[in-house]
Amino acid sequence: MMKKIALLQFDNDPWTKILKIALEETLKNNYEITFLKDAYPKKNDKFTFIFMLGIRPIIKKNLDGSRIKKQTRFLIEFGDYSHDQRTSVEDCYFYFLEGDSKYANHYRKLPKFIFDHLLFQEQNDENITIFVDHFLGRDSYNDLVYDQISSCPFPLRVFYQHHSGIIENPDKKTFLSTIDPYNKKFKFIPFDEIAKIYRQTHAFFPTHSETQGMVALEIGACGGLTFMKPNTYPGDVPTKFYHVYYDEDHPIDWKYFLEETGPEKRIKYRDQVLKEYTFNLFKNELLENLKDIEANGPNKLS
Numbered sequence: 001m002m003k004k005i006a007l008l009q010f011d012n013d014p015w016t017k018i019l020k021i022a023l024e025e026t027l028k029n030n031y032e033i034t035f036l037k038d039a040y041p042k043k044n045d046k047f048t049f050i051f052m053l054g055i056r057p058i059i060k061k062n063l064d065g066s067r068i069k070k071q072t073r074f075l076i077e078f079g080d081y082s083h084d085q086r087t088s089v090e091d092c093y094f095y096f097l098e099g100d101s102k103y104a105n106h107y108r109k110l111p112k113f114i115f116d117h118l119l120f121q122e123q124n125d126e127n128i129t130i131f132v133d134h135f136l137g138r139d140s141y142n143d144l145v146y147d148q149i150s151s152c153p154f155p156l157r158v159f160y161q162h163h164s165g166i167i168e169n170p171d172k173k174t175f176l177s178t179i180d181p182y183n184k185k186f187k188f189i190p191f192d193e194i195a196k197i198y199r200q201t202h203a204f205f206p207t208h209s210e211t212q213g214m215v216a217l218e219i220g221a222c223g224g225l226t227f228m229k230p231n232t233y234p235g236d237v238p239t240k241f242y243h244v245y246y247d248e249d250h251p252i253d254w255k256y257f258l259e260e261t262g263p264e265k266r267i268k269y270r271d272q273v274l275k276e277y278t279f280n281l282f283k284n285e286l287l288e289n290l291k292d293i294e295a296n297g298p299n300k301l302s
Contacts, residue, residue: 002032003048009037010061016054026283047072058088065089080211092298105299113282119221122199131201134161140208146175148252159197198222202261213237220273223266242269
């Protein structure tokens with residue numbers, strides 16, 4: 001008889017949806033999975049593991065963690081950093097980025113994952129393609145990205161992730177009008193659909209600072225190069241994919257870009273990402289951790 005797990009989702013942001021897909025794919029052959037959206041488990045249900053989908057949803061959504069914990073041997077949460085101090089009632093906290101310290105013994109690192117079976121080269125070098133991501137916040141630099149792309153001396157095909165969906169070759173007003181992806185009006189695009197665009201992309205332009213750099217990794221796995229301002233991503237994140245820095249005083253050298261975007265270079269860019277990030281690596285590490293937690297408890301002293 002398969003052991004039972006539950007996936008609880010109380011948020012609707014893109015990362016939470018991606019994490020759900022990753023966990024379902026990882027756990028489907030080893031556990032009987034129950035998925036609950038905006039609902040607590042029924043009182044008589046008992047699980048070996050309950051996974052809280054998203055980043056620290058018990059605290060962020062003010063959930064009744066004690067109630068959830070009563071219905072599982074091990075309550076699991078996820079987050080970004082090893083030094084996150086927002087502990088609650090979780091038995092184990094999985095993080096993806098190593099900081100200067102690990103805050104508690106029940107914190108465990110997992111490798112970041114990409115769906116690499118959907119990420120490969122499909123670029124057409126007669127149609128140089130740019131992908132620009134979403135988000136307009138306090139640290140966004142959409143206007144700088146627009147200016148750099150507009151200065152390109154040869155034609156570009158630009159895919160822009162607007163809150164209404166993917167827009168091809170947007171005008172300036174549209175380019176600068178996107179909204180927070182956590183807004184309910186932001187259109188979520190399933191990964192298998194957006195991966196089709198990633199596979200056509202020669203260069204990725206992030207527009208804001210963020211933690212994980214997942215789109216850069218995903219497009220890197222397709223052989224794409226990332227152009228970004230310094231400090232777009234923290235720590236050693238930029239070392240995991242090939243990138244070029246630019247800013248207001250150091251514009252993009254588009255001739256250099258053409259030299260760096262051929263098929264052989266794209267193989268190199270892809271290999272750089274796949275040295276550390278494949279879905280099977282995440283899957284195997286997570287399953288090994290769950291086996292260890294069941295046998296020895298969640299605390300790890302190392």
